[in-house]
Amino acid sequence: MKKILLLIITVCFINSIKAQWNQQYSNVTNALTSVFFTTANLGFAVGSYGTFLKTSDGGNSWYGISTCVTSHFSSVFFTNNQTGYITASYGKIIKTTDGGNNWTIQNSGTTKELTNIYFVDNNTGYAVGYSTILKTVDGGQNWISMPQGSQFTLHNIKFIDANLGYAAGLNGTIIKTIDGGLNWTIQNSGTTNLILSLCFVNANTGYAVGFNGTILKTENGGNSWVTQSSGILGYLTSIHFTDANTGFAVGENGVILKTTNGGINWNIQNSELTSILKSVYFPVSNTGYIVGDNGKILKTINGGSIDIQESIFDNKLIIHSNSNLLTINISQLENRQNCTARIYNIQGKLLLEESIKNEQSEINIDSFAKGIYILKVSIGKEILVNKFAKE
Numbered sequence: 036m037k038k039i040l041l042l043i044i045t046v047c048f049i050n051s052i053k054a055q056w057n058q059q060y061s062n063v064t065n066a067l068t069s070v071f072f073t074t075a076n077l078g079f080a081v082g083s084y085g086t087f088l089k090t091s092d093g094g095n096s097w098y099g100i101s102t103c104v105t106s107h108f109s110s111v112f113f114t115n116n117q118t119g120y121i122t123a124s125y126g127k128i129i130k131t132t133d134g135g136n137n138w139t140i141q142n143s144g145t146t147k148e149l150t151n152i153y154f155v156d157n158n159t160g161y162a163v164g165y166s167t168i169l170k171t172v173d174g175g176q177n178w179i180s181m182p183q184g185s186q187f188t189l190h191n192i193k194f195i196d197a198n199l200g201y202a203a204g205l206n207g208t209i210i211k212t213i214d215g216g217l218n219w220t221i222q223n224s225g226t227t228n229l230i231l232s233l234c235f236v237n238a239n240t241g242y243a244v245g246f247n248g249t250i251l252k253t254e255n256g257g258n259s260w261v262t263q264s265s266g267i268l269g270y271l272t273s274i275h276f277t278d279a280n281t282g283f284a285v286g287e288n289g290v291i292l293k294t295t296n297g298g299i300n301w302n303i304q305n306s307e308l309t310s311i312l313k314s315v316y317f318p319v320s321n322t323g324y325i326v327g328d329n330g331k332i333l334k335t336i337n338g339g340s341i342d343i344q345e346s347i348f349d350n351k352l353i354i355h356s357n358s359n360l361l362t363i364n365i366s367q368l369e370n371r372q373n374c375t376a377r378i379y380n381i382q383g384k385l386l387l388e389e390s391i392k393n394e395q396s397e398i399n400i401d402s403f404a405k406g407i408y409i410l411k412v413s414i415g416k417e418i419l420v421n422k423f424a425k426e
Contacts, residue, residue: 055304055340056291056325056333059094066311067326069110071119072318079135080314080326081108081121089135094324094334102138104129110151112160120175122149122162130175141175150190150204155197161216163189163202170216183210183219193233193241201257203230203243211257222257232273234282242298244271244284252298263298273314275323283339285312285325293339302384304339305377354410356423359401363412365394372414379409400425 061067065083072078076093080086085105088097106124113119121129121138126145129138143149147165154160162169168184171177189204200216203209207226210219224230228246235241243251248265265271269287276282284292284301289308292301306312312327321338325331355362363376374391376398389398391412400408403425412419 055337056306056335058307059097059332059334061088061097061330061332062099063088063330065330066328067313067330067332068108069314070316070324070326070332071111071113072316072324073113073116075319075322077116078316078318078324079111079113079119080324080332081111082326082330083107085123087111087121087135093322094332097332100135102129104138104140109149112152112154114154114157114160118157118174120152120154120160122152122164124148126164126167128152128162128169128175128178141178143169143178144180145169151192153192153194155194159197159215161192161194161200161202163192163204168192168202168216168219181216181219187219190229190231191233193235195235195238199238201233201235201241203233203245205229207245209233209243209251209257209260222260224251224260225262226251226260229270231271232284234274234276236276236279240279240297242274242276242282244274244286246270250274250284250298250301263301265292265301266303267292272312275315275317277317277320277323277338281320281338283315283317283323285315285327287311289327291315291325291339302380305379305385306333308333354421354423356400356425358426359399361398361400361410361423363391363396363398363410365391365396365412365414375413377411377413379411380406 065086067080067082070080078090080088087100087102090097108121108123110122117134119131126143126147128141128143130141131138145167147167149162149164152162158174160171165188166185168181169178187208189202192202194200198215200212207224209222209224212219228249230243230245232244239256241253248267250263250265251260252263253260271284271286274284280297282294289306291304291306293304294301310328312325315325317323323335325333376389376391378387379385405425407424410421
C-alpha cells in the first residue's frame with residue numbers, strides 16, 4: 036500500500052507541454068518539396084505549381100514571391116543570402132541574385148526532369164535527374180552534361196568538398212566521384228529500394244534513406260553500406276544530420292525519425308500530421324524546419340524534444356498507475372467525445388495511442404519498462420498532459 040501511495044503522489048502533477056514540432060502558416064496548400072536556410076532566420080521553400088516561399092523571421096511569417104515559372108519545383112539551394120537556384124520540370128534551372136525577388140531561367144541544356152541541386156561554392160554546382168548529371172563552374176551561366184550521367188536516374192546529390200561527391204536514386208543506386216564529377220563509380224548499397232536522400236557528416240560517414248523505410252549508413256566512404264532499422268515500412272524522403280550523432284529523417288504519413296547515436300536507434304517523433312513530409316533542414320543544431328504536402332511547414336527550436344514544464348495539479352485529468360495498468364479518469368471534463376490518449380517516452384517517442392470511450396478507462400502498460408512516461412489526452416482542440424512513473 037505504501038508503494039502505491041508513493042506512486043500516486045509522483046503522478047499527480049499536470050504539465051504544460053511544448054510540442055516537439057509546431058506548425059507554421061505557409062499561406063499555401065500546394066505541396067512543398069524542398070526547404071533551405073542560409074541563417075537561423077532566413078529561409079526558402081519551394082513546391083508544386085511554381086511555389087516559392089521566403090521567411091526572414093525564422094518562419095513566423097512566410098510570403099510567396101512569383102518566379103514567373105509555373106513548373107513543379109523539386110529542389111532549392113542558396114549559396115548565400117542573395118544567390119539561389121531552383122530545379123524544376125522539363126530541365127529548368129532558375130537563379131536569383133537578389134534573395135528571390137527576381138529570377139532568370141538558365142540554359143541547362145536538357146529537357147529531362149531535374150530532381151536535386153547542390154553547390155560546392157559560389158560558382159561550382161551540380162544538378163541531377165532522370166539520366167542526367169549537370170555541372171556548372173561559373174554560377175550557372177553554363178551547365179555541362181557529365182558523360183556518365185545518362186546511365187542513372189538520380190534523386191539526390193551531395194558533395195563533401197570540391198572533388199568528393201555522391202549521388203543516389205533508382206534501384207538502390209549510389210555512385211561516387213573523387214574528381215569533381217568527371218568519373219563516377221557504382222557502390223554496393225545492398226538494396227534495390229529507391230533512394231531519395233543522402234547526408235554526409237564527414238568524408239567517410241554518410242547516410243541514405245528511401246522506400247520501404249530504408250536507412251543506410253557507411254563509415255568507410257561508401258565502400259560498404261549497412262542497413263539500419265528505421266522501425267517503419269513507409270518511404271523516407273529526406274535526411275539531415277546536425278552533428279556526427281544527431282540526425283533526422285522524414286517521410287510518408289507524417290513520420291519524423293530522430294537518432295542521437297549515429298543511427299543505432301531511430302525514435303519516432305510526433306508531427307501530428309498524416310501527410311507526406313518531403314524535406315528537413317536544420318540551419319543550427321536545435322532549430323529545424325520540415326516541409327511537405329498541403330503546404331505544411333513544421334518548426335522545432337529544441338531539436339524535436341518534448342519540453343515539459345510542471346505546474347499546479349489540474350483535477351480535470353486524473354490518472355493512477357500500477358505495474359501493469361494506467362487508469363485514466365476524465366469524468367471532470369465537460370466534453371468527453373472524440374477523446375484520444377497518447378503515451379510517449381521521455382525522449383518523445385510515441386509508444387501507444389488509444390481512444391478513450393468511458394469516463395474511466397484502463398490502458399495496459401505491462402510491456403513498458405520502468406521509467407517516466409508522458410500521457411497526452413486530446414479532446415477536440417483541448418490537450419491535457421500528465422506524466423507518470425512505472426516502477
